[in-house]
Amino acid sequence: MPPRLSTPLATPDTPATQRQLSRRAWRLGLIAGFITQILLLLFVTAVGLNTIKANEQRLKSVTQEHMRKLQLSKQMVFLARERTLNLFKVLYADDLFERDKLYLEFTGMANQFVVARSELVKLPLTPLEQKLLAEQRDLTRHAVPIQEQIMAMAMAEQLRSAQALLLTEAIPAQNAVLDVLSRLDEASIASSQAAIQAAEQAHAAARLWMLILGAAALLIGIVVAMVVIIHTNRAGREREHMATHDALTGLPNRMLLIGRLEQAIARALRHELLVGVMFIDLDRFKLVNDTLGHTAGDELIRAIAERLSQAVRGEDIVARLGGDEFVVVVSDAEQAHQIMHVAEKLIENITRNYQIAGHEVFTTCSIGISVFPNDGSTPQDLLRHADTAMYHAKETGRNRYQMFDSEMNARVAQRLTLETELRQGIARGEFLPYYQPQIDLDTGHIHVVEALMRWHHPSRGTMEPASYLDLMEETGAIVELGRQLLLQACIQCAKWHAEGHTDLAVAINLSGKEFWQEHLIEMVEAALAQAHLPAQSLHIELTESILMQDIDQAVARIRQLKQMGIRVAVDDFGTGYSSLAHLKHFPVDTLKIDRFFIKDINNQSIDAEITRAIIMLSESLGLDTVVEGVEDARQLETLRGLGCRVAQGFLFSHPLPGNDIGALLGRNWSDTIANKPPDRP
Numbered sequence: 001m002p003p004r005l006s007t008p009l010a011t012p013d014t015p016a017t018q019r020q021l022s023r024r025a026w027r028l029g030l031i032a033g034f035i036t037q038i039l040l041l042l043f044v045t046a047v048g049l050n051t052i053k054a055n056e057q058r059l060k061s062v063t064q065e066h067m068r069k070l071q072l073s074k075q076m077v078f079l080a081r082e083r084t085l086n087l088f089k090v091l092y093a094d095d096l097f098e099r100d101k102l103y104l105e106f107t108g109m110a111n112q113f114v115v116a117r118s119e120l121v122k123l124p125l126t127p128l129e130q131k132l133l134a135e136q137r138d139l140t141r142h143a144v145p146i147q148e149q150i151m152a153m154a155m156a157e158q159l160r161s162a163q164a165l166l167l168t169e170a171i172p173a174q175n176a177v178l179d180v181l182s183r184l185d186e187a188s189i190a191s192s193q194a195a196i197q198a199a200e201q202a203h204a205a206a207r208l209w210m211l212i213l214g215a216a217a218l219l220i221g222i223v224v225a226m227v228v229i230i231h232t233n234r235a236g237r238e239r240e241h242m243a244t245h246d247a248l249t250g251l252p253n254r255m256l257l258i259g260r261l262e263q264a265i266a267r268a269l270r271h272e273l274l275v276g277v278m279f280i281d282l283d284r285f286k287l288v289n290d291t292l293g294h295t296a297g298d299e300l301i302r303a304i305a306e307r308l309s310q311a312v313r314g315e316d317i318v319a320r321l322g323g324d325e326f327v328v329v330v331s332d333a334e335q336a337h338q339i340m341h342v343a344e345k346l347i348e349n350i351t352r353n354y355q356i357a358g359h360e361v362f363t364t365c366s367i368g369i370s371v372f373p374n375d376g377s378t379p380q381d382l383l384r385h386a387d388t389a390m391y392h393a394k395e396t397g398r399n400r401y402q403m404f405d406s407e408m409n410a411r412v413a414q415r416l417t418l419e420t421e422l423r424q425g426i427a428r429g430e431f432l433p434y435y436q437p438q439i440d441l442d443t444g445h446i447h448v449v450e451a452l453m454r455w456h457h458p459s460r461g462t463m464e465p466a467s468y469l470d471l472m473e474e475t476g477a478i479v480e481l482g483r484q485l486l487l488q489a490c491i492q493c494a495k496w497h498a499e500g501h502t503d504l505a506v507a508i509n510l511s512g513k514e515f516w517q518e519h520l521i522e523m524v525e526a527a528l529a530q531a532h533l534p535a536q537s538l539h540i541e542l543t544e545s546i547l548m549q550d551i552d553q554a555v556a557r558i559r560q561l562k563q564m565g566i567r568v569a570v571d572d573f574g575t576g577y578s579s580l581a582h583l584k585h586f587p588v589d590t591l592k593i594d595r596f597f598i599k600d601i602n603n604q605s606i607d608a609e610i611t612r613a614i615i616m617l618s619e620s621l622g623l624d625t626v627v628e629g630v631e632d633a634r635q636l637e638t639l640r641g642l643g644c645r646v647a648q649g650f651l652f653s654h655p656l657p658g659n660d661i662g663a664l665l666g667r668n669w670s671d672t673i674a675n676k677p678p679d680r681p
């Protein structure tokens with residue numbers, strides 16, 4: 001069995017491009033997220049550090065101001081007190097010097113007070129402090145003249161009245177000043193505390209902001225990380241899906257199928273159940289692709305995938321191996337007929353019509369079935385055997401299912417061996433043309449010998465083409481072998497010419513692959529040239545079915561051959577599609593009537609009638625007629641009676657090696673023709 005390649009179907013490329021685009025968008029988004037996060041962190045750090053520094057400075061300056069204020073107001077209180085005390089001391093001092101000294105101190109303190117105050121005024125003050133200072137100024141303005149008057153009185157020795165004035169006026173006035181100053185002190189403590197509190201609040205706010213922004217950055221980081229994780233997970237899952245599923249239908253592919261089949265086998269083994277593996281191949285799917293196009297082909301494949309999936313249970317597996325090949329695995333079956341029942345259902349489902357691209361499309365399928373454990377214990381064996389069975393379903397008429405049996409394997413193995421041997425045989429030159437003469441019944445001479453291939457198989461002896469020709473055609477090996485045989489036949493014929501049989505021609509058979517090969521004409525020309533054989537001495541035999549593959553092209557090819565001088569015969573005439581209607585279009589020279597009609601020509605009068613009709617038709621078209629397979633004298637007699645002119649068959653000679661033909665060529669066959677036994681050499 002030849003390996004069947006799965007045809008890749010055209011899939012639109014847009015989803016792939018879209019995937020690529022979205023992947024790029026994702027990557028850009030993530031990079032942007034990371035950059036934002038880093039910038040935010042930098043920003044938070046910078047802002048935080050700045051705020052803290054500013055706050056610290058503010059706190060420091062507030063504290064310094066406060067200290068200074070306290071210091072100054074304390075100094076003012078002290079000076080005010082000292083001055084009052086000074087007045088006392090002056091009033092109660094006996095010594096004149098002492099009094100002078102106190103007086104000097106008294107005025108000095110006034111100056112110091114003024115300096116302290118003016119310094120205090122320069123500091124930033126609250127409205128309350130300003131108000132209190134104004135009050136103090138007014139009170140001081142009231143108190144100072146009294147004090148000075150007392151001092152003057154003391155200097156003038158009016159001590160009693162000065163003491164009285166001190167007690168009644170100066171002290172209360174000074175107390176009022178002290179009172180204001182102590183309130184100022186309190187106010188400045190309060191304002192400092194407020195400032196410190198404000199600074200602390202600002203500090204706390206800054207901390208809060210840093211916390212918020214830091215948390216935001218952290219959150220973004222977490223989000224970005226989560227997105228990255230989700231995205232890579234999803235991308236991973238997508239990749240896995242792509243690697244294990246078929247892109248067109250979304251069904252599991254071969255890889256996943258094998259894994260699932262393994263599981264199904266393991267389960268079946270545990271529960272002593274059966275697993276059915278069905279290899280499904282559409283019949284003539286290529287036709288849909290060729291006539292309606294690949295898009296329609298894809299659509300049909302999708303529709304079939306859906307029908308298959310609908311027809312089986314959830315635990316069963318539907319997979320696509322590519323092209324028009326599907327596999328259905330029926331797991332956990334108790335009896336084989338359950339599996340067969342599913343196969344029948346699948347065939348029924350698939351054969352229902354489809355609406356594809358506005359057309360009603362019908363298709364059938366062939367199914368091969370292998371069953372675990374009977375036909376194999378590994379997924380690979382089961383699939384291979386199901387495939388083999390499918391191939392047999394195709395060979396035996398399609399649109400059916402076929403259970404695997406072990407003989408199929410033997411046949412497959414045989415085929416494989418034969419294929420290898422054929423290839424080796426060609427390489428080793430084990431193939432030779434044999435020749436069978438065609439006898440001119442009027443003259444008794446041989447004008448044509450037909451070359452027929454024989455294989456000198458190293459162990460099986462000489463083999464006729466029937467057992468290997470199809471395989472050779474299928475594998476294409478026939479093309480190379482045909483070239484070799486053509487050359488040998490031409491060389492042999494040229495040799496006979498050289499021996500004096502100059503009007504002898506050799507007829508060769510061409511199969512479909514040989515006739516339709518691209519360089520047929522060049523190949524034939526080369527063989528003739530190499531053998532130095534005139535083209536007139538070469539005949540080519542083609543069957544009707546080859547010509548019917550493409551009538552116009554066939555006619556064109558035959559014309560080319562005829563232009564070279566080669567004669568062309570239609571072989572096995574009467575067995576193919578009857579091409580009577582086309583016959584007049586084919587520019588051929590000869591019709592060879594198939595030996596099927598000759599075999600029973602004496603017992604079946606219908607065969608004789610057909611043969612007569614063909615001979616008449618052939619003559620009316622101006623063609624020569626040759627009958628094949630003439631085995632006995634009675635057949636020949638009948639054929640002669642029907643107007644036959646040229647005959648070929650065992651009656652005259654079996655196909656023989658080239659060397660044995662020489663002796664036949666010079667002979668006159670009239671005795672044989674006249675119903676006498678031939679005088680064999």
Ligand code: C2E
Pocket residue numbers: 436451452453464465466469482485509510511514541571572595628629630631648649650651655
């Ligand atoms: P064919 O072209 O119809 O060849 C005639 C076949 O009939 C030959 O079988 C031949 O041996 C056989 N034959 C001749 N006289 C008689 C007879 O009186 N009675 C019976 N029963 N058979 C007779 P062979 O050689 O086995 O070839 C079978 C077919 O294989 C040929 O049919 C031809 O189609 C193909 N073939 C043979 N040689 C070649 C070749 O070199 N190239 C290609 N492409 N095909 C070949």
Ligand code: CA
Pocket residue numbers: 450509541571
């Ligand atoms: Ca032939």
Ligand code: CA
Pocket residue numbers: 571572592594595628
């Ligand atoms: Ca034939």
